[in-house]
Amino acid sequence: MSVQHDPVNRHPVHRADFDQVMVPNYAPAGFIPVRGEGSRVWDQSGRELIDLTGGIAVNVLGHAHPALVKALTEQAGAMWHISNVFTNEPALRLAKKLVEATFADRVFFCNSGAEANEAAFKLARRVAFERFGEDKYEIIAATNSFHGRTLFTVNVGGQPKYSDGFGPKIQGITHVPYNDLEALKAAVSDKTCAIVLEPIQGEGGVLPGELAYLQGARALCDQHNALLVFDEVQSGMGRSGSLFAYQHYGVTPDVLSSAKSLGGGFPIGAMLTTEALAKHLAVGTHGTTYGGNPLACAVGEAVIDTINTPEVLDGVKAKHARFKARLEQMGERYGVFSQVRGLGLLIGAVLSEPWKGKAKVILDAAALEGVMVLQAGPDVVRFAPSLVIDDADIDLGLDRLERAIASLTQG
Numbered sequence: 001m002s003v004q005h006d007p008v009n010r011h012p013v014h015r016a017d018f019d020q021v022m023v024p025n026y027a028p029a030g031f032i033p034v035r036g037e038g039s040r041v042w043d044q045s046g047r048e049l050i051d052l053t054g055g056i057a058v059n060v061l062g063h064a065h066p067a068l069v070k071a072l073t074e075q076a077g078a079m080w081h082i083s084n085v086f087t088n089e090p091a092l093r094l095a096k097k098l099v100e101a102t103f104a105d106r107v108f109f110c111n112s113g114a115e116a117n118e119a120a121f122k123l124a125r126r127v128a129f130e131r132f133g134e135d136k137y138e139i140i141a142a143t144n145s146f147h148g149r150t151l152f153t154v155n156v157g158g159q160p161k162y163s164d165g166f167g168p169k170i171q172g173i174t175h176v177p178y179n180d181l182e183a184l185k186a187a188v189s190d191k192t193c194a195i196v197l198e199p200i201q202g203e204g205g206v207l208p209g210e211l212a213y214l215q216g217a218r219a220l221c222d223q224h225n226a227l228l229v230f231d232e233v234q235s236g237m238g239r240s241g242s243l244f245a246y247q248h249y250g251v252t253p254d255v256l257s258s259a260k261s262l263g264g265g266f267p268i269g270a271m272l273t274t275e276a277l278a279k280h281l282a283v284g285t286h287g288t289t290y291g292g293n294p295l296a297c298a299v300g301e302a303v304i305d306t307i308n309t310p311e312v313l314d315g316v317k318a319k320h321a322r323f324k325a326r327l328e329q330m331g332e333r334y335g336v337f338s339q340v341r342g343l344g345l346l347i348g349a350v351l352s353e354p355w356k357g358k359a360k361v362i363l364d365a366a367a368l369e370g371v372m373v374l375q376a377g378p379d380v381v382r383f384a385p386s387l388v389i390d391d392a393d394i395d396l397g398l399d400r401l402e403r404a405i406a407s408l409t410q411g
């Protein structure tokens with residue numbers, strides 16, 4: 001397929017322009033993708049790549065899915081924005097569907113995962129303040145966790161490289177090793193207002209929570225009048241093979257944050273909670289201009305309608321098995337992976353000892369062979385493709401990855 005060229009009145013741009021005009025907080029690949037369809041992407045030169053990244057667990061239905069294009073373009077012709085001085089139909093429809101499909105009774109919309117977590121953490125502190133007084137504000141989170149890049153969320157996140165060097169830290173946040181229930185027990189107290197966990201650590205290396213750990217966290221919260229907050233920004237919206245990973249585990253949080261796949265590529269975030277907790281965010285306590293934006297919510301509704309079906313969710317489980325078998329085979333053949341872990345279509349291939357630290361090298365070699373993959377830290381190659389990726393695209397993508405690994409082995 002050919003690439004659509006820019007209209008003549010637009011400036012031609014190249015990857016080199018990035019280093020001239022952008023803040024250097026990212027280091028993007030050497031090519032610029034210009035068009036996508038399903039799990040295939042074309043760059044400026046017309047080269048085709050298989051996309052196994054899903055825009056970092058965002059493009060849950062691939063690129064240009066007809067149902068999402070339809071929802072977006074129909075809403076674009078009706079109304080883009082109206083502000084929270086008014087409500088709007090797409091926001092109410094999406095909220096109803098999220099409430100019907102989960103433990104939650106109430107939804108707060110925002111624009112990103114960080115903002116969904118910011119709302120969750122502020123809610124937890126507010127609830128504790130109003131119910132128990134000003135001494136109950138401590139948040140316990142996991143080492144290596146990731147919750148976003150605002151000041152509050154990098155402080156709750158368990159990766160000092162993201163929170164150091166930005167002035168005084170936010171007080172009252174403790175980190176304990178993930179999947180270590182004894183450490184969690186030792187840290188929790190009656191001053192704890194929330195335990196914050198990703199049911200599957202994404203950025204931290206695609207590490208699934210152990211059932212007993214998540215159950216134990218739930219029990220500790222109940223004992224200490226603390227809220228259990230699940231950050232499902234990455235694990236949610238079908239990626240685990242259930243709509244949300246908490247449903248896979250059968251451990252229900254008090255507050256859940258969602259974003260990434262919720263909009264399938266259109267920016268949206270949501271915080272879900274119960275009626276009893278939601279009432280602590282009374283009129284005026286919190287807000288955001290674009291929260292509940294009609295375009296975002298119209299797309300979100302099409303996403304949930306499409307993915308919250310047995311066909312798609314069962315397909316995720318089958319595709320997990322296909323990935324895992326092939327990656328394990330590759331791991332054995334080239335000695336590259338020591339373990340393949342994750343749930344559904346959030347998969348981490350853990351690099352073996354001799355390959356440790358080389359995830360980025362593999363990413364770059366893979367892109368040269370025509371397949372986009374991710375890393376989750378230096379030691380894990382991560383896959384977060386479309387939930388409806390064709391088996392043929394999985395096979396072709398992994399063929400290309402294998403070629404990349406083979407050439408690195410020889411090189």
Ligand SMILES: *Cc1c(COP(=O)(O)O)cnc(C)c1O
Pocket residue numbers: 111112113114115117146147148149198202203231232233234235259260
């Ligand atoms: C990506 C991510 C976030 C941050 O989401 P943004 O939309 O980038 O703000 C938060 N938590 C988890 C688990 C994530 O994977």
